[in-house]
Amino acid sequence: METPKRGDAVTCVFIGTGGHASVLLDCLDHDRGVVVAGALSRDRTSAGTTFHTVPVLGGDDLLPSLRSRGITHFVVAVGGTGDNRPRRALFDKAIAAGLVPLTVVHPRCIVSPSASVGPGCQLLPGAIVGAGARLGSNVIVNSGAIVEHDCDVGDHVHVATGAQLASTVTLGTGAHIGAGATVIQRKRVGEWAVVGAGAVVVRDVADGAVVVGVPARPFVRRASGRESE
Numbered sequence: 001m002e003t004p005k006r007g008d009a010v011t012c013v014f015i016g017t018g019g020h021a022s023v024l025l026d027c028l029d030h031d032r033g034v035v036v037a038g039a040l041s042r043d044r045t046s047a048g049t050t051f052h053t054v055p056v057l058g059g060d061d062l063l064p065s066l067r068s069r070g071i072t073h074f075v076v077a078v079g080g081t082g083d084n085r086p087r088r089a090l091f092d093k094a095i096a097a098g099l100v101p102l103t104v105v106h107p108r109c110i111v112s113p114s115a116s117v118g119p120g121c122q123l124l125p126g127a128i129v130g131a132g133a134r135l136g137s138n139v140i141v142n143s144g145a146i147v148e149h150d151c152d153v154g155d156h157v158h159v160a161t162g163a164q165l166a167s168t169v170t171l172g173t174g175a176h177i178g179a180g181a182t183v184i185q186r187k188r189v190g191e192w193a194v195v196g197a198g199a200v201v202v203r204d205v206a207d208g209a210v211v212v213g214v215p216a217r218p219f220v221r222r223a224s225g226r227e228s229e
Contacts (some may be wrong), residue, residue, distance in 0.1 A: 012073035012102050013066055014039040015090050017051040020079030022145075023124060025052055029108040032101065036140065037071050060090065063097035073102040076138060080158040082194050084174045088156040091120060091138045101138065109141075118155070130167070142179075154191070163195075172207060181216075 100122030136155035170193035190207035
């Protein structure tokens with residue numbers, strides 16, 4: 001994990017100033033090895049204000065200039081409610097600017113010593129990552145979510161609040177598992193697929209698909225604009 005060593009502080013910037021960023025600030029409040037030097041916001045007019053106690057520096061166009069200010073690390077502080085592409089774009093832009101992704105781990109989450117956690121992951125309060133699980137880069141395991149043993153989670157995935165992955169689940173790049181959803185053992189959720197809140201996945205989900213319900217079924221938008229399962 002890309003976390004600072006004891007006694008070795010790093011300076012980072014937050015990319016985002018919304019609710020998810022507030023949670024991440026709480027997580028880092030427990031880590032005296034990280035200094036949050038500033039935040040970047042989509043709202044250019046907020047430059048010069050503060051986000052909680054963190055100065056808002058401007059927009060993400062400032063990323064290439066941050067290393068010259070002594071900022072070495074970044075946190076993608078934007079959540080995802082179904083489309084994780086914006087998070088990937090910000091992650092890639094910060095990497096291209098020469099910044100290092102900071103992994104954020106709340107002290108009240110549980111991570112098995114045999115799990116693998118990629119750079120820029122965010123493990124929030126009460127999250128559990130089981131034995132042999134593998135998380136790619138820029139993954140959110142949100143509050144109270146469970147990634148059981150031997151799961152394989154791709155880059156830029158969001159496992160939302162209270163969601164559960166039973167053992168040996170595979171999640172493709174950019175997949176989104178909604179709040180309170182469950183994916184049973186040995187199932188695969190494809191790249192950029194979305195599992196709706198509270199759904200129970202009992203069969204594989206194709207790349208780009210949206211599934212909802214119990215058991216989870218494809219989500220269909222009718223020509224009339226009405227939605228159905």
